[in-house]
Amino acid sequence: MVDLTFDLEPGSEKPLYEQIYDNLVRQIRSGSLRAGERMPGKRSLATELSVAVNTVDTAYQMLVAEGYLEARERSGFFVQEVADTLPQRELPAAAPAVRESRTETPAAFDLTTGGVDTTLFPFRTWGRIQKELLYASPELLNHGHRQGDPELREALAGYLRSYRGVKCGAEQIVVGAGVEYLLGLASQLLRGGTAAIENPGYVRSRTILENNGVRCRCVDIDTAGLPPEGVEEAGANICYVTPSHHFPTGVTMPAWRRSQLLRWASERPGRYILEDDYDAEFRFDMRPVPSLQGMAGPDGPVIYLCTFSKSLAPSIRIACMVLPMKLMDSYRESFGSYANTVSRFEQQTLYRFLRDGHFTRHLARMRSVYKSRMLSLISCLESGFGKEKIILGGTHTGLHLLATLPEGTGEAELISRALDKGVRLRGLHEYYMERREACPDNTVVLGYASLPDENVPELTRRLLDAWGKL
């Protein structure tokens, strides 16, 4: 007869059969009940524990169903071979506060890029559409088209054609939960290889490319962006560029350089340009420069990526990718079975938002607010510091600008002094993945998207406090 110990609490919230089950599992897994041993009969165990036979029976049935016991007809219940070889470590009831990702000290003014002005979000319209869809379109609960809902892709094709000069049909568009996800798919689609990436540039894009098996070679940009000679030297078959508005320096790649890159790509099969059009909507001086994809055409060697993180909100995870026609078969072969990653309610909300003209009105409004914010920031900074003491760049497009303080005593000090005054910002060095010595010194990146207009003077005062005495 096996030797059993039980620790039952009759008054506990946990039913007795579960307590018996728990006790037995523990003893089987610890090896104190050994494989092959015969369990006591239900009746005798019930008597011993002063519980109903049914209670023991339920526990035994659970143990049989889960493979801890074997029921042999007319001979009873036998312990199965389940003893642990792993040391059992239980999680303490109150889990220790384990380190989460590095968190930064909160700052009164956050000028790191990535945020947007949430007060500009079209809550009323977005909310109304969302509510209508939830009640009127229960079919949206089921899976839709794997590349994204066809209506949305049609609307996106139209929008991209009109506003970004992208030449594509809806069937070339893949909707996904963020550019990072889509860039991962694109990397896998290109099956590795070597990418020339902009230096300075998006460190995160490099991480994604590398995580997905693409080797990266940093190529220094010049005043026209990524130079094709550098791409050649890197032995790359892919280049990753932000031609509308280089991140973070703000260079717009001129047509002649685009044409050079297209020529490079067309020289050999298997060469592709990844065009990340992350914030071209926000060009302030004239209409946004049409995309590189549009120059190449619907079957040119360009994979085009764009996001709604800046134009709607970072937390609404909708981005899209336009693939050349010639990659579509290969895309379907590799990813044709993947479910789409964007909630269909959000897809359909965006579709209606585009279809009914809300998006273009919303963009026009954002553009005008951001432009006036940028102008007021420029004018405050220039009048506060004096035009010779602060040089501002990258002011045509996008939601950040560069500030250089010629008399500064180094980027690190600018940043830490600003932080002392409650202003968080990043230095240009952070975007140099290689050859950091080429980075102009005393230059910081000011992302002003989430800075309320009324805070511009106070921000300037704090920066003057921080840097004025340099």
Add this chain to the structure above:
Amino acid sequence: MVDLTFDLEPGSEKPLYEQIYDNLVRQIRSGSLRAGERMPGKRSLATELSVAVNTVDTAYQMLVAEGYLEARERSGFFVQEVADTLPQRELPAAAPAVRESRTETPAAFDLTTGGVDTTLFPFRTWGRIQKELLYASPELLNHGHRQGDPELREALAGYLRSYRGVKCGAEQIVVGAGVEYLLGLASQLLRGGTAAIENPGYVRSRTILENNGVRCRCVDIDTAGLPPEGVEEAGANICYVTPSHHFPTGVTMPAWRRSQLLRWASERPGRYILEDDYDAEFRFDMRPVPSLQGMAGPDGPVIYLCTFSKSLAPSIRIACMVLPMKLMDSYRESFGSYANTVSRFEQQTLYRFLRDGHFTRHLARMRSVYKSRMLSLISCLESGFGKEKIILGGTHTGLHLLATLPEGTGEAELISRALDKGVRLRGLHEYYMERREACPDNTVVLGYASLPDENVPELTRRLLDAWGKL
């Protein structure tokens, strides 16, 4: 002087400066305006075209900004080197209907797996929470924690602990837009290697693993699921399993087999078990079997994956992954810069839905509806066909069952005859990735989640019509 041709429509919606711009871009790109050539002066071109000087000036400024022309002080505008080497193919105005992913003939009854009963969705509660959040929490528009909102992860840890026996802290959880996305991250985290996968099994999981650089070896399951000898023979360092409810056969992996797999994993560093707990919520005969992760503990060699596709809706893309503590540093290093892929509004809606007890009530309701639907389907089919002519399996758990027709003349015929009567279903063969000869014949998979209760008798009649005379 260069030779220019213009095609202007004064009455068009497109402003004249944009028409002039378009005409010039075309001529520069086609090479009919050659690099280095001097453009006509603004005044003379304006006169020639009978437009205002301003109009030509705007077009020239756009061309300069985009790098088609260069403005040289006091000498005028010169064409840059932008001529195409690529043949220009314009997308026809009405794009040809290009083949989208293969679409299937619509059927009156769709018993392929993947759908859910949308009428069970908690529209009222979900919609109310969503609306409150949209108006009351604009801060949700900005990025949240990259692994997922901490409140949601705390709630998920609690739910998984209570209902799935998962042992983890919130800091081990990664929220993502679907199990497919998370399985991709897990594959990258394990940096390739070889995975033993269940045969038959989820073809899509194999695709994801392979797309992310993990070699896959199919291992035939036995009556207890994936056998460790097979995993050893495959030379695998990873195994991918669905232990709560093997897909599609319905086998629940008994505790002794789980313990064998854990022993296998603990024998060498770098061995991991990927546990896909895709529909364990729907166990009908007793409470769901606790997860394999829970047996291994918070730092055991198990990566646990679960989805809300079945318990909420396939189109609400929320899934989560629980990583062993020892992989967290490596996770943060590789993916620490990735933005989360799930909309924060949906994250927070799910958080409140869990916190306020709606989810457990909703699950209880679904479980009861699905159970009674399954019982009525079983009883209708057995009484219609006769118990010897249709053998039903996999009925303890999940939202599909297996039907074998011993007198059938082959799976393909069963499927095509059913389709003739408007019933779409899949055969068991489809899930055999190798050794299809091992697949029992005349067996089909019946997914009943999206089948309305009142349609069960009509479905049975159609299947009798289709198969009764075999």
